[in-house]
Amino acid sequence: MVDIAANCRKVLDRINDAAAKCGRDAGGIKLLAASKSRSAAQIQAAIEAGIRLFGENYVQEAKAKREVIREPVEWHMIGHLQRNKVKAALELFDLIQSLDSVELARELDKEGKKKGKTVRTFVEVNLGGEESKSGIAKDRVEPLLRTIGEFPHLKVEGLMVVPPFRENPEEARPYFRALKEMQAELMPLHILNVNLSELSMGMTHDYPVAIEEGATLVRIGTAIFGPRNE
Numbered sequence: 001m002v003d004i005a006a007n008c009r010k011v012l013d014r015i016n017d018a019a020a021k022c023g024r025d026a027g028g029i030k031l032l033a034a035s036k037s038r039s040a041a042q043i044q045a046a047i048e049a050g051i052r053l054f055g056e057n058y059v060q061e062a063k064a065k066r067e068v069i070r071e072p073v074e075w076h077m078i079g080h081l082q083r084n085k086v087k088a089a090l091e092l093f094d095l096i097q098s099l100d101s102v103e104l105a106r107e108l109d110k111e112g113k114k115k116g117k118t119v120r121t122f123v124e125v126n127l128g129g130e131e132s133k134s135g136i137a138k139d140r141v142e143p144l145l146r147t148i149g150e151f152p153h154l155k156v157e158g159l160m161v162v163p164p165f166r167e168n169p170e171e172a173r174p175y176f177r178a179l180k181e182m183q184a185e186l187m188p189l190h191i192l193n194v195n196l197s198e199l200s201m202g203m204t205h206d207y208p209v210a211i212e213e214g215a216t217l218v219r220i221g222t223a224i225f226g227p228r229n230e
Contacts, residue, residue, distance in 0.1 A: 002042075002225060002226035004042060004045040004046050004049055004224060004225060005045065005048065005049040007223060007224050007225070007226070008031075008046060008049040008050065008051060008224055009049075010223070011031060011220055011223050011224060012031065014207070014208055015029055015031065015207070015208075015211060015218070017208070018207070018208035018211040018212060019211055021208075021212065022211070022212045024211070028216060029211060029215065029216055029217070029218065030053055030216060030217040030218070031051065031053065031217075031218060031220060032053040032054065032055045032076060032078075032200075032217055032218065032219045032220065033046045033051045033053065033054050033055065033220060033221070033224050033225070034054075034055045034078065034203070034219045034220060034221035034224075035054050035055065035056060035065070035221070035225070036055075036056060036057040036058070036061070036079070036221065037061075037228050038221075038225050038228075040065050040068040040069055042225050043065060043069055044069065044071075046224060046225070047069070047071050047073060051073070051224070052073050052074060053073065053074050053076065053217075054073055054074070054075050054076070055075075055076045055077075055078035055097070055219055056075065056076075056077065056078065056079070056092075056093075057077075057078060057079025057080075058079055059077075059081075059085045059088050059089050059092065062075065062077075062092045062093070063088065063092055066092055074094045074095070075092060075093045075094055075095075076093060076094065076095045076096075076097050077089055077092075077093040077095070077096045077097060077098060078097045078098060078160075078200075078219060079098060080098055080100075080134040081096060081098050081099075081104060083103060083104055083107045086104070086107045086108055086111050087111055090108070090111050090112070090115060090117075090119060094120065095120040095121065095122070095157070096108065096119065096120070096121045096122070097121070097122040097124060097160045097200055098122075098124045098134060098135075098160065099121040099122065099123050099124060099156070100123065100124045100126075100134050100135050100136040101136065101144070102144060102147050105121075105144065105147065105148050105151060105154060106151070108121065108151075108153075108154055109151035109152070109153045109154045110153075112153030112154060113152075113153045117153070118152075118153055118154070118155050119153060119154050119155065120155055120157055121154060121155065121156050121157065122156065122157060122158040122159060122160040122198060122200055123136065123141060123144065123145070123156055123158075123159055123160065124136065124159075124160045124161070124162075125137075125138060125141055125159055125160070125161050125179060125182065126138075126161075127161055127163065127175045127178050127179065128163055128164040128175065130164055133162060135160075135161070135162070138178075138182065141159075141182065141186070142186060142189070145186065145189075145191050145194050146191055148191070148193055148194060149191045149192035149193050149194060150192075151193065152193070154193055155193050155194075155195070156193065156194045156195065156196065157195050157196070157197065157198050158183075158195070158196055158197060158198025158199055158200060158216070158217075159179055159182060159183055159196060159198070159199055159200070160199075160200035160201065161175055161176070161179045161200075161201045162203075163175035163176070163201075163206075165205075169205055169206035169208070169209045170209060172206040172209055172210070173209050173212075173213060175201075176201050176202070176209060176210045176213035176214070176215065177213050179199055179201055179213075179214075180199060180213055180214040183196050183199060183214075197216070198216045198217055199214050199215050199216050199217070200215070200216070200217040200218075200219065201213075201215045201217075201218070202215045202218040202219070203218070203219050203220065203221070204220055204221060204222040204223040207220060
């Protein structure tokens with residue numbers, strides 16, 4: 001039996017250690033539990049351990065869990081979002097981390113207008129150039145943000161990256177550093193509806209490195225819930 005509460009404490013301790021190592025305040029780093037394929041009972045255990053951010057990859061799976069879990073926690077969409085799922089996604093998620101195209105931005109803005117709300121998002125950047133992964137290419141990020149500046153029901157709060165997997169977490173460092181540099185280049189442009197104060201980067205095997213490079217939100221699944229039964 002996985003002790004989820006103990007695992008949460010270990011992750012928070014490692015976040016504190018990584019922050020101290022690079023002179024950062026750990027209070028500025030959010031822990032999101034990546035709960036894809038995890039049961040409602042496992043999520044409930046994480047909530048009882050103090051976790052308040054959860055990330056899901058699929059709309060239908062999130063819908064089933066939200067029908068069971070009633071606690072006032074925040075839900076993020078961290079998987080690829082299809083345009084035909086936007087309406088359902090905005091009923092389930094507080095923030096979309098995987099915005100990666102003008103077409104998706106337009107659909108989110110349109111649905112936000114219908115609901116009378118501003119849709120919170122991160123832009124997902126594909127820095128590894130991997131065709132198997134979603135995310136927008138680095139050279140298309142600024143044009144996307146300038147277009148989003150014309151969408152009044154959309155707000156970009158940060159950038160997100162999923163680097164190519166490497167056994168050695170140090171090999172992910174250049175990708176995290178590149179996202180931090182992109183943030184530094186784009187923030188002074190002061191594009192309407194764009195803030196970029198958040199950097200969502202780092203997962204179970206590499207989140208201490210991501211924190212050293214400036215992550216403000218880490219997405220942790222296995223270190224909290226244990227290995228998936230797939």
